[in-house]
Amino acid sequence: MATKQNRKSTKNPKRKLFSVRKIALVVCTIVLIAGIVGVIALRRGNDAATKMHTTFNTPTAATFTDTNNVMFTSDNIPDVNNARTLSHIQPLVISYNWTSGPYNQAVRPDATSNDITAGIKISPFVRGTWARQGGGDELSFTPDTDWPADTRFTVRVADNLINSDVAIDDKTISFTTPRVTATVDSFNLYPAPNAKKSVIGVAVISFNYPIITSEFNDKLTVKLDGTKLDFTVKFDKFRRTAVITTAPVQITNDDQIIRLKLNRVSPAAGNGATQKLTAHATVAAADNIFKVSEITTIAADDTNGNAQQLVLVNMTATAATNTDWGKYVEIYLLPEYKTDDEKSDENPHQWADDEITPDVIAHAKKIQTKLVPFVNPTGVYQYAFSYDVSAANRFIFVRVASGFESASGFYVKDGASRVLSVAYPTRTVKIAGSGALLSLAGDKKLGIMARGGATAAHVNLSKVKSSEINHLISQTYNIFSENIEFKGWSFGVDDMAVVFRKTIPFSDPSMTKTNYASIDLGAYLDRTGGDKTGIFVIQVAPDATAAQYSDRRLILLTNLGIIRKENQNNSSTLFVVNLSDGTPAADTEINVLGRNGNAVWAGRTDDDGHADIPELSWNEYRDAREPVAIVARRGDDVSFIPYNATAPMVDYSKFDVDGEYYYGATPLNAFVFTDRGIYRAGEDMVAAGIVKNKSFKALAGIPVRAEITDPRGRDALTKTFTLAGDGMFDIKYTIPATAATGEWQVRLYSLDSRGRIDTSLGVATFRVADFVPDNMKITTTVAGGDTDGWIGVDGMRANVSLRNLFGTAATDKRITASATLT
Incomplete structure (x- = not known):
C-alpha cells in the first residue's frame, strides 16, 4: 500500500503543473482578447465622438454709426463733429463648428456664467x-x-468647460488686433474769415483708434512753398479725428502750395504707430480764385411744393452779397428750329454750344429770371435762377458775364456760357399730402396732384371690407407706408377688395403747370354689400397701365384716432380720440384680432377714451390666435393699427429726447463722473455717480462694487458698498505720488447673490499727467526797424506779441521792457 501511495504521489504533481499552465494560458488569452476588444471599443468610441473645428474672428475697434466726421461752421469751414455715436464694442466670438459624429453642444450645458469666466x-x-x-x-x-x-x-x-462627448481641434487661439492707421479725408482751401484776399487750409485726418493727442503737434509740420506755416489742431472728443487749420495765406499772382507732413502717431492704447502721411493743397493765383465752375439746369419743388425750373450756377467762392445778378446772368430760349427743313418735319433742333452765334442770339427770346433761395450742399457755392418754359423739347442758352466780385474781394476774370436742354417736371400723378387718415367728419375728398404734362389722372380705388383687416395686415410688410408691399405674389389687394376705376381729365396739361383734383371717397362707402366702413387702397398714375403697377396707399376714412403705449410688463394702454374735435372716444368697441380674423381679446373704452390690453404672450397666443391688429369700432366707423409693428411710431425728432440704448440683463444702469478730468500724482480724486433702476424699484440696500484701475489695468482701489435710496454715491481716492500717468478708469459693477461681479453699470475716465509750466513765445518788432539807416528816439514804439505753447494769444500777462541806447 505504501508503494502504491508513493507512485501516486510522484505522478500527480506533473499533472497539476500542466493543468496550472493550461489554465494560465487560457487566462492570458482571454485577457489579451479583452484588451484587443477594449482597444477596438475605445477606438470606436473616439470615432463616434462629436468632432468640432474652432474658428474665431479678429475684433476691430468700434466704428462710428455715421460717416460725417466733421460739421461745418456758419462760414462753411469744417469743424470736429462731437455729435457722432460709436457702435458697440466688437466682441471676440469663438465658434465651434460641427464636422463629424453625433451632434452635441460644445460648451457644457450646465456651465454657469461664472464657470465660463473662470475657465x-x-x-x-x-x-x-x-x-x-x-x-x-x-x-x-x-x-x-x-x-x-x-x-x-x-x-x-x-478642458472642463467643453462637453465630455465633444472633441475640439484647438482650445487655444491667438489673434492680433489691427494696426492703428491714419487717413487724410480732405485737405481743402476756404476763404479766411475776417481776412480779405486770403485763404486758410483745412485738413481732416481720421484714425481707426484713439490716439495720443499730446504728441500730435510735435509730429506735424505745415509749410507754404518750403516755409513753415503756423497751424492749429482741434480733436474730437473720441480722439479719432483731427481738424488742422493753417494760418491765413495771402493770395498772390502766382500759385502757392501748402504741404502737410505727419510723422508716426501712437495709439492711446496698444502698440505700433501710424505710417507717415503727406498731403498738399494748391493756392491758386489771384485771377483764378473766383470763377464759374459749372452751369446746369433742374426742375425742383419750391417750399410750397410747386415745381419750378432753375438754372444753377456753381462758383468757386461766395459772391458778394450786393451782386446785381441781373447784369451778369442772361437766359435765352433758343429757336425751336434752325432750318426750314426741320420746321417742315416738326423736328425741334438739338442745339449745341458751338452753334451759338450772335445771329442765333438775335433770333432767341430772352427769358425773365430772378435769383431764388436754394439749399446748397455744404461747401458748394451755388446760385439758383428761375425761368419758365412750358413748351416741350426746347433748349436754352445761359451766359454768365465776367466782372462781378467775390466776398473776399476777387473778380471773375472770364465768364462762361452753356447750352442746356430745358428741365421739365417729371410726368407724375400722385396723392396730395402724406399719411393714411382722412377725417370722416370732413368732406371725405382725397386730393390728387398732377404735373409734367399729365393729361389725366387714372385712379384704381379698392374698397376693403372690415372683415379683411387681419389679411390686410398679416399679408403686408408695413400697411401704413407710402407703398403697401405684399409678402407674396399670389395674394394681393384684389383678393380682399372691390375695385373701382376712375379717370379724371385736366383742362391745362402744360409741362410746368401743377393740376389738382379730388376723389369723393364718401360716395363709395356703401358700395360693398352693406359694409360701410372706409378702408381704401388707392393707386394713381398718368395712364391706366401705370396705375396697375403704381404705389399702393392705404387711406382710412374714419373719425377714430388710436394711440397705443406699450408698457414694460408687455401690456398695452390704448387711447382713442375723435379726430373731428380731439375729444376722447368713449364707449368705443376694441378688439384684438388674431391671424384668422377672430377676436382674441375684446373690451370698450372708458369715458376718457382709454382701454387697457393685457399681455398676450406668445406661449398662449400663437398660430391662428397670434394678434395682428387692434381694431376700434363705433357703428360703421372703423379704425385700426397693427399689433406688432415697428411703424408708425412716435417721431422722437419732434421732442427733446436724449439718451442711449441699453441692452444689459440687469435693470440697473449708472452715470459715473469725476470732479475733474485731469489730476497730478498725489492729488485727491473724487468719483461720484447716480444709479437708476429702469423698473423704478427701490435702490436702497442693493450691493455694488466700484473699481479704480490704472493705465496698465491694475486695480488701484476696490470698494464694495450698498446704495442709498436715491442711488447717489461718491468715492474719494488719493492718487499715489508714484502713480502711472495716462488714462485711469472708475467702473461700477452690480453683484450677484454670492457677491461676485455681475454686470458693468457705468464707467468714467480721468487722466493723471505730469504738469509742466506753460511755455510762451515772445516776439518784438520796432516800428520802422526794418528800414535801412537810423531811427530817432522820439516816438519810438515796439510791437510785442506773446503766444502760449499752443499758438493762441497769451492774455492778461504782465510785460516789462527796457531799451539800451548805443
Missing part, C-alpha cells in the same frame, strides 16, 4: 464679460473698453 484665460489680461451664445456652440467676449491696437492676444479654454 477662460485671455492674455494679456483684458477686463470684460464672457458669455455663451449660438446654442452653446459659441463663446463671446466683450471687453469693458475698446480693444487696443496691434496687440497679440492668446485665449485658452479649460
Whole structure:
C-alpha cells in the first residue's frame, strides 16, 4: 500500500503543473482578447465622438454709426463733429463648428456664467464679460473698453468647460488686433474769415483708434512753398479725428502750395504707430480764385411744393452779397428750329454750344429770371435762377458775364456760357399730402396732384371690407407706408377688395403747370354689400397701365384716432380720440384680432377714451390666435393699427429726447463722473455717480462694487458698498505720488447673490499727467526797424506779441521792457 501511495504521489504533481499552465494560458488569452476588444471599443468610441473645428474672428475697434466726421461752421469751414455715436464694442466670438459624429453642444450645458469666466484665460489680461451664445456652440467676449491696437492676444479654454462627448481641434487661439492707421479725408482751401484776399487750409485726418493727442503737434509740420506755416489742431472728443487749420495765406499772382507732413502717431492704447502721411493743397493765383465752375439746369419743388425750373450756377467762392445778378446772368430760349427743313418735319433742333452765334442770339427770346433761395450742399457755392418754359423739347442758352466780385474781394476774370436742354417736371400723378387718415367728419375728398404734362389722372380705388383687416395686415410688410408691399405674389389687394376705376381729365396739361383734383371717397362707402366702413387702397398714375403697377396707399376714412403705449410688463394702454374735435372716444368697441380674423381679446373704452390690453404672450397666443391688429369700432366707423409693428411710431425728432440704448440683463444702469478730468500724482480724486433702476424699484440696500484701475489695468482701489435710496454715491481716492500717468478708469459693477461681479453699470475716465509750466513765445518788432539807416528816439514804439505753447494769444500777462541806447 505504501508503494502504491508513493507512485501516486510522484505522478500527480506533473499533472497539476500542466493543468496550472493550461489554465494560465487560457487566462492570458482571454485577457489579451479583452484588451484587443477594449482597444477596438475605445477606438470606436473616439470615432463616434462629436468632432468640432474652432474658428474665431479678429475684433476691430468700434466704428462710428455715421460717416460725417466733421460739421461745418456758419462760414462753411469744417469743424470736429462731437455729435457722432460709436457702435458697440466688437466682441471676440469663438465658434465651434460641427464636422463629424453625433451632434452635441460644445460648451457644457450646465456651465454657469461664472464657470465660463473662470475657465477662460485671455492674455494679456483684458477686463470684460464672457458669455455663451449660438446654442452653446459659441463663446463671446466683450471687453469693458475698446480693444487696443496691434496687440497679440492668446485665449485658452479649460478642458472642463467643453462637453465630455465633444472633441475640439484647438482650445487655444491667438489673434492680433489691427494696426492703428491714419487717413487724410480732405485737405481743402476756404476763404479766411475776417481776412480779405486770403485763404486758410483745412485738413481732416481720421484714425481707426484713439490716439495720443499730446504728441500730435510735435509730429506735424505745415509749410507754404518750403516755409513753415503756423497751424492749429482741434480733436474730437473720441480722439479719432483731427481738424488742422493753417494760418491765413495771402493770395498772390502766382500759385502757392501748402504741404502737410505727419510723422508716426501712437495709439492711446496698444502698440505700433501710424505710417507717415503727406498731403498738399494748391493756392491758386489771384485771377483764378473766383470763377464759374459749372452751369446746369433742374426742375425742383419750391417750399410750397410747386415745381419750378432753375438754372444753377456753381462758383468757386461766395459772391458778394450786393451782386446785381441781373447784369451778369442772361437766359435765352433758343429757336425751336434752325432750318426750314426741320420746321417742315416738326423736328425741334438739338442745339449745341458751338452753334451759338450772335445771329442765333438775335433770333432767341430772352427769358425773365430772378435769383431764388436754394439749399446748397455744404461747401458748394451755388446760385439758383428761375425761368419758365412750358413748351416741350426746347433748349436754352445761359451766359454768365465776367466782372462781378467775390466776398473776399476777387473778380471773375472770364465768364462762361452753356447750352442746356430745358428741365421739365417729371410726368407724375400722385396723392396730395402724406399719411393714411382722412377725417370722416370732413368732406371725405382725397386730393390728387398732377404735373409734367399729365393729361389725366387714372385712379384704381379698392374698397376693403372690415372683415379683411387681419389679411390686410398679416399679408403686408408695413400697411401704413407710402407703398403697401405684399409678402407674396399670389395674394394681393384684389383678393380682399372691390375695385373701382376712375379717370379724371385736366383742362391745362402744360409741362410746368401743377393740376389738382379730388376723389369723393364718401360716395363709395356703401358700395360693398352693406359694409360701410372706409378702408381704401388707392393707386394713381398718368395712364391706366401705370396705375396697375403704381404705389399702393392705404387711406382710412374714419373719425377714430388710436394711440397705443406699450408698457414694460408687455401690456398695452390704448387711447382713442375723435379726430373731428380731439375729444376722447368713449364707449368705443376694441378688439384684438388674431391671424384668422377672430377676436382674441375684446373690451370698450372708458369715458376718457382709454382701454387697457393685457399681455398676450406668445406661449398662449400663437398660430391662428397670434394678434395682428387692434381694431376700434363705433357703428360703421372703423379704425385700426397693427399689433406688432415697428411703424408708425412716435417721431422722437419732434421732442427733446436724449439718451442711449441699453441692452444689459440687469435693470440697473449708472452715470459715473469725476470732479475733474485731469489730476497730478498725489492729488485727491473724487468719483461720484447716480444709479437708476429702469423698473423704478427701490435702490436702497442693493450691493455694488466700484473699481479704480490704472493705465496698465491694475486695480488701484476696490470698494464694495450698498446704495442709498436715491442711488447717489461718491468715492474719494488719493492718487499715489508714484502713480502711472495716462488714462485711469472708475467702473461700477452690480453683484450677484454670492457677491461676485455681475454686470458693468457705468464707467468714467480721468487722466493723471505730469504738469509742466506753460511755455510762451515772445516776439518784438520796432516800428520802422526794418528800414535801412537810423531811427530817432522820439516816438519810438515796439510791437510785442506773446503766444502760449499752443499758438493762441497769451492774455492778461504782465510785460516789462527796457531799451539800451548805443
